[in-house]
Amino acid sequence: MRFFEDQIRKVTPYTPGEQPKMQDVIKLNTNENPYPPAPGVAEALNNMEADTLRLYPDPTASKLVGAIADYYHVEPSRVFVGVGSDDVIAMSFLTFFNSDKPILFPDISYSFYEVWADAFRIPYHKIPLTETFQIDPRDYNADCGGVIFPNPNAPTGVALAADQVEQIVRNNQNTVVIVDEAYIDFGGESVLSLTEKYENLLVVQTFSKSRQMAGMRIGFAIGSEKLIKYLSDMKYSFNSYTMNRPSIEAGAAAIADDGYFRGMCAKIISTREWAKKEFRKRGFEFADSKANFIFVRHKSAQARELFTKLRGKNIFVRYFDQPRIDNYLRVTVGTEEQMEKLFTALDEILAEQ
């Protein structure tokens, strides 16, 4: 190793879900939305004049921030936007989790939390979920450097009721509590409105799932004016212009079409509920999901084997080789047609067992 390497900050990077480049795969592995973005998005992109790209974007992304603020009935000064919720949460870790005390998050959760904590040298303590994959709010009453958890949780899909989330926020008013609501629009109870009551609460959401725009990289946070100000200061210290012109235009267009948004969420919820029955019929077990995925375990077939055999049939689901969940598959809710193909494939695979 060369000497200059000694001082390099080394990290174990997060491994994103596979993005297969072949056509004709059924992609149920990264929780994308199976439906296209709202029609206004295509229009916004087609109407963009490429000439304007020579100019920097608005560093405050005010068109997008304003659209989000209007939609959620909050002041624009309480909205922060970033390059996907990963960017928003990474900035939040850097800004808010700056104590010597450990931050707390569930042991089974979004695996990026651990990666960020490691990268930024933030001490952390993982709180085990209960046997049934529940977050128990009483486990989060510790003297800590901050709290973060997804609601609904990933990859379990299990949702925490708003009053239980509030219990965690209320018991940790000396630190910042981040509720990662990436999947909230598929049936969970959002605590957005609690950001008026608790200055230490930051709620993060994303356009990647319920707004069909994973490819555009838009995430946002809503919190007290105070938290958003600190977060913006950090963002402006990092990169003044994070949101490019297409993302500002397309993001604003996406949020403008509430009917489309609600309709598509309802469709996914309905497919999910039907899929739960189909999974159950075939001997799968799962905690109840309020997300756009279901985290399933078969009563006899091994998850890893199912994963590999599905992949052989060009159906991609997600498998985590981790303690406690290494016999589970996380299956994104696709279109009904995609799910039917999945169940046909599972029938074939299970028949061979």
Add this chain to the structure above:
Amino acid sequence: MRFFEDQIRKVTPYTPGEQPKMQDVIKLNTNENPYPPAPGVAEALNNMEADTLRLYPDPTASKLVGAIADYYHVEPSRVFVGVGSDDVIAMSFLTFFNSDKPILFPDISYSFYEVWADAFRIPYHKIPLTETFQIDPRDYNADCGGVIFPNPNAPTGVALAADQVEQIVRNNQNTVVIVDEAYIDFGGESVLSLTEKYENLLVVQTFSKSRQMAGMRIGFAIGSEKLIKYLSDMKYSFNSYTMNRPSIEAGAAAIADDGYFRGMCAKIISTREWAKKEFRKRGFEFADSKANFIFVRHKSAQARELFTKLRGKNIFVRYFDQPRIDNYLRVTVGTEEQMEKLFTALDEILAEQ
């Protein structure tokens, strides 16, 4: 102050140049390119299917990385892309400047370096430019935690010859040396080819200036495979999907049109050289610029006053209220027509003195 605020990481954010929202201003304040992106960029954006936005982008941005690698004749494994060169450099600070020894950069330079160092708690030492605003390579022979400087330097526009850059790289082989070549395409000597010889050299460039795409946020670094691997690990620890689909498509289209790129750079260089004469005629002094801006001081008129009066005429230039340079204006090279309007305005203002 509430208790949770104690542990928040507080920073003094960078103040970006104004982005006036009015029409009909002459914007010579943020070093944007006055010409539109290559025609292929509009085509790439118009041909994008909005439906694909529902899917995550390729996390490796391989289409864009491949286009850059081809263009500069390097292996794709030696190319890193980010959301503007600010993102690339911020990630580089976090990754490479991880020592207790101070990093070195010029006292008059891109003001973000200091902001990143502060935000990431990296010790630094600012090396004064010479009286004539030159970087003296001998000043960088210290036991340090890393080196960064722009070439040409900003906001001075002064370029360092490749052999002098090499001297700095050679004398600091125990640390990483970052050469920020944001403005290199306007006449400086790039040290890209030295990345084959020096494993500790990282060269950063951007699509924001010479490739007319400030609004798309694309920057890149080329270095040894080793450096790029460490940088990518950090990036994947921060945000797996930084480049959105439009930026990958438009970026690849921009770099494909070499004729357009060269033609537009030549046009700006020619306007700059003519503008130098015009400035000189009017009593302005400046170090020779190899960038798309000129850093000027008038022999009698005060910079701050000129700045304000130009602004009153809807002409925006950049003024820095900082020691050593508070009587200078940084003027971006616009179209000939814009520069003619600038000179007419300056004539009016100077006649009133």
